[in-house]
Amino acid sequence: MSSTTHKPTILSNLPPIFSMLHEAKTKAGLTFEQLAQKIGRDEWYVAAIFYGQAKPDKQDIERLSQSLDVRINYLDEGLGDNFFPHRGLGEFPPQDPVLYRLYEVLVVYGYPLKHMIHEKFGDGIMSAIDFEGHVDKIEDPKGDRE
Missing domain, CATH: 1.10.260.40 (lambda repressor-like DNA-binding domains)
Known part of the structure; x- marks a missing residue:
C-alpha cells in the first residue's frame, strides 16, 4: 500500500x-x-x-x-466456506466524525423515524437484512460544509 x-x-x-x-x-x-x-x-x-x-x-x-x-x-x-461476517465493528459511540454523524442521526431522529414506521406499517420492527443504501452528493445552494 x-x-x-x-x-x-x-x-x-x-x-x-x-x-x-x-x-x-x-x-x-x-x-x-x-x-x-x-x-x-x-x-x-x-x-x-x-x-x-x-x-x-x-x-x-x-x-x-x-x-x-x-x-x-x-x-x-x-x-470462503469457513468465513462468517462479523457485524457491528468498532468502538461505540464511534469516534470517526463521519460515523459519529450517522450515529447522531439515530440519536436525534431515531424516535421520530420509529414513530413514522409504526404509523405507516403498524407494530413491528424494521429489518436491515435486505437493507439497500446509496451514496450520492446533493448540492446545497448554501455551499458545502468544510
Missing part, C-alpha cells in the same frame, strides 16, 4: 485478508462503485465485503479475484 493511501484503523482489528483486499483495490485504482459494476453487485454490498460485514458467494470471490488480480485461493481461504 502506498504511503499516501489512508488505511482505515478498523482494518488492524480484522484478519489480514481485508487489508489485502483494500491494497488490491488501491493498486487497481478502482472505487467501490466501479468494482461493484465489474462484479455485478451493489456498491454498498461490495464495500461491506471489504470490512467483513458481508459474506461473498463463490461467484463474488471469482469476480473479485479477476477484477483485483488477486489469486483466488487467497480469497477462498479468507472469505
